[in-house]
Amino acid sequence: MIHFATFSCAAIALLSCLSFEASAKDPPRPNIIFVMADDMGWGQTGYRNHPVLKTPNLDSMANNGLRFERFYAGCCVCSPTRASVLTGRSPDRCGVLSHGYALRHQEKTIAQALKDAGYVTGHFGKWHLDGLRGPGAPILKDDPYSPGHFGFDEWLSVTNFFDLDPLMSRNGEFEQKKGDSSDIIVAEAIEFLKKHKDGGEPMFTVIWYGTPHSPFKALDDDKVPFGNLKVDSENHYGELAAMDRSIGTLRSALRELEIADNTLLVFCSDNGGLPRIEPDTVGGLRGNKGTVYEGGLRVPAIIEWPSVIQPRITEYPACTMDLFPTVADILALPENVFVRPLDGVSLKPLLNEEVGPRVRPIPFRFQKQAAWVDNDWKLVTTKRDQGAAFELYHLKDDPHEETNLAREKPEVLAKLKAGYKAWNEAVEASFAGKDYAVGRLSEADPEPHSWTEDPRYEPYLSEWEDRWEFRPYIKRSKKK
Known part of the structure; x- marks a missing residue:
């Protein structure tokens, strides 16, 4: 007869062994890299047959990953989209109404969630979530x-x-860099990966380019293919050529470091393309940066994860607000990593196969404009006032938003308007701080302003006024 205590101990030991064996076979958590261009339009890739720009490295990434035909930035300008990436929420909920607004301290970010989950985290490049406008200046050590x-x-x-x-x-210490901005921050991100790849912690790396935002300034060699264009367009496309090169450098480094297979690499842009750049930046879509038509919101996007994703192209409508929920789903992070409500959804099922219609519409507000994308239908208003007129488009049949179906489809119009208005009311409550644990804002949002007029930067103005990128802004502030 087996003694019960002996059996129990043996059983516990066996179960523990099996549990350890199962966990040992679980794949390691992926490294995660978010890469984002600054003002790159939907049409500005080789795989979309741009007439002058070649992007062999983005094309290779698209051929080896999940390429999105309908991916949306969180807003039609930059700071709000960056807030949406970090929080999974509409930027208006977070207080980031336009460029140069600060992200609220009461928000919860993907970097905080991953750090708590054991990831080492790094940011390289443009930030633009600290309430400061003007060209990119070094972030101060004591910037809250x-x-x-x-x-x-x-x-x-x-x-x-x-x-x-x-x-x-670098963490508050100023460093003068030499060369193209895209090459610089990718080289720094690679050093971060090299430093930590054998440290036992997975890595979360954010690379936010300054390319191809104005003022346009490319290396001479990168401008050569575009020498027949006007100066701004020549430099603009030269910057994009350099950015594509840096993406090739990054992907090669992932292979050399032997971490490519289990690295979730995401590329997108922060808003639609620019006007007055030739050839066209938005692939023939309506509108540009600053508008809620497709040209202002739809951006190139690719997710590459060789050990998980089989290469394909998807028409599924997705957005930057989906990135945090997707990562949280992949890693089974706890619910409390988010401030709710979220506006994004998890794309985890889409990584393996096509899925049905999107269950949650993609919302947008910017100044007096708003849009509501519900799969193939899109609601648009350019006057977010009481009783504003709404336009209705069917994007599958009319991707250029040429035919307003508001009168022909009153039932669809009414349904989308009701959904948008309910969401809009919820956003007003979020903006007032109702989503936070204390039910209100714990501090006032800082007023956006130029760093050239910020007392904290005053000691540096004389030293920096001869720098080409700062000179016009500092002179302008001195005249005020």
């Missing part, structure tokens, strides 16, 4: 809205857009 306050262990960052030979900030 720096990347370090939102979950990034290490950062080499600037406040906004940046170009050749930038002056940057």
Whole structure:
């Protein structure tokens, strides 16, 4: 007869052994890299047959990953989209109404969630979530809205857009860099990966380019293929050529470091393409940056994860607000990593196979404009006032938004308007702070302003006024 205590101990030991064996066979958590261009339009890729721009490295990434035909930035300008990436929420909920607004401290970010889950986190490049406008300046060590306050262990960052030979900030210490901005931050991100790849912690890396945002300034060699264009367009496309090269450098490094297979690599842009750049930046779509038509919101996007994703193209409508929920779903993070309500959904099922219609519409508000994308249908208004007129488009049949179906489809119009208005009311409550644990804002949102008029930067103005990227802004502030 087996003694019960002996059996229990043996059983527990066996179960523990089996549990350990099962967990040992679980695949390691993926490294995660978010890469985002600054003002790159939906049409500006080789795989979309742009007439002058070649993007062999993005094309290769698209051929080896999940390429999105209908991917949306969180807003038609930059800072709000960056807030949507970090929070999974509409930027208006987070207080980031336009460019140069600060992300609220009461928000919860993907960097904080991953850091708590054991990831080492790094940010490289443009930040633009600290309430400062003007060209990208080094972020000050004591800036309460720096990347370090939102979950990034290490950062080499600037406040906004940046170009050749930038002056940057490494965790608050200024560093003068030499060369193209895209090459610089990718090289820094690779050093971060090399430093931590054998440290036992997975890595979360954010690379936010300053390309191809104005002022346009490309290396001479990168401008050669575009020498027949006007100066701004020549430099604009030269910057994009350099950015594509840096993506090739990054993907090669992932292979050399032997971490490519289990790295979730996401590429997208922060808003639609620019007007007055030739050839066209938005692939023939209606509108540009600053509008809620497709040209202002739809952006190139690719997710590459070789061990999981089989290459294909999807028409599924997705957005930057989906990125945090997707990562949380993949890693089974706890529910409390989010401030709710969320506006994004998890794309995890889509990584393996096509899925049915999107269950949650994609919402947009910007100044007096709004849009509501519900699969193939899209609601648009350019006057977010009481009783504003709404336009209705069927994007599958009319991707250029040429035919307003508001009168022909009153039932569809009424359904979408009801959904939008309910969401809009909820956003007003979020903006007032109702989503936070205390039910209100714990501090006032800082007023967006240029760093050239910020007392904290005053000691540096004389030293920086001869820098080509800062000179016009500093002179302008002195005249006020």
